[in-house]
Amino acid sequence: MKGLDIMVPDPKCELEHKTPFELLVAVILSAQCTDKRVNQVTQELFKTHSTPADFVKISQGELEAKIHSCGFYRNKAKAIKEMSADVLTRFGGQVPANFDDLLTLAGVGRKTANVVMAEAFGGDNLAVDTHVLRVSNRLGLVSTQDPNKCEEELCKIFPKKRWSRLHYQMVLFGRYTCKAMKPECEKCVFNRECPHSRV
Numbered sequence: 385m386k387g388l389d390i391m392v393p394d395p396k397c398e399l400e401h402k403t404p405f406e407l408l409v410a411v412i413l414s415a416q417c418t419d420k421r422v423n424q425v426t427q428e429l430f431k432t433h434s435t436p437a438d439f440v441k442i443s444q445g446e447l448e449a450k451i452h453s454c455g456f457y458r459n460k461a462k463a464i465k466e467m468s469a470d471v472l473t474r475f476g477g478q479v480p481a482n483f484d485d486l487l488t489l490a491g492v493g494r495k496t497a498n499v500v501m502a503e504a505f506g507g508d509n510l511a512v513d514t515h516v517l518r519v520s521n522r523l524g525l526v527s528t529q530d531p532n533k534c535e536e537e538l539c540k541i542f543p544k545k546r547w548s549r550l551h552y553q554m555v556l557f558g559r560y561t562c563k564a565m566k567p568e569c570e571k572c573v574f575n576r577e578c579p580h581s582r583v
């Protein structure tokens with residue numbers, strides 16, 4: 385979309401990571417949490433824990449304390465430990481570079497698997513998170529609140545080679561311009577044709 389190329393010319397992942405495994409941990413932590421907060425937490429966490437073996441060894445309680453500020457820390461600690469055990473025992477400690485294998489990991493759904501494929505392995509994947517869902521509905525590209533259906537429809541509309549870039553453009557556009565509560569329509573290139581424009 386040309387408008388998104390204008391609004392977000394340089395889309396990129398804002399979750400800091402050095403390896404596919406660190407990215408996987410960061411994406412799990414990012415549920416219902418800002419990337420900024422996740423980066424603050426992982427900056428310290430990854431100094432001492434950055435491999436599947438590290439997260440298998442750490443106790444549930446100790447991990448909960450380290451990720452507490454990300455919210456939902458009990459579930460997230462459990463998910464990270466189970467996913468780490470899976471990566472270690474079933475994939476030799478390496479995050480699989482394959483969407484279907486990623487989906488078999490504990491706690492990994494389509495959104496997470498798509499983000500990891502696109503960002504860590506350069507795949508053509510279109511992850512649908514809350515921002516992508518909101519933006520694509522507001523722009524009239526889809527009409528559904530089901531993330532899987534939204535992914536399916538967007539993938540039909542846009543060529544495969546655009547999927548990954550489109551994901552990050554919509555995430556950043558939704559995060560900084562087309563915000564959930566107060567979209568900044570006055571600075572949006574879509575404000576003449578958008579059915580939800582406030583200007």
Ligand code: SF4
Pocket residue numbers: 522523561562563567568569572573574575576578579580581582
């Ligand atoms: S005009 Fe407003 S509601 Fe529509 S896409 Fe732009 S920021 Fe979002």
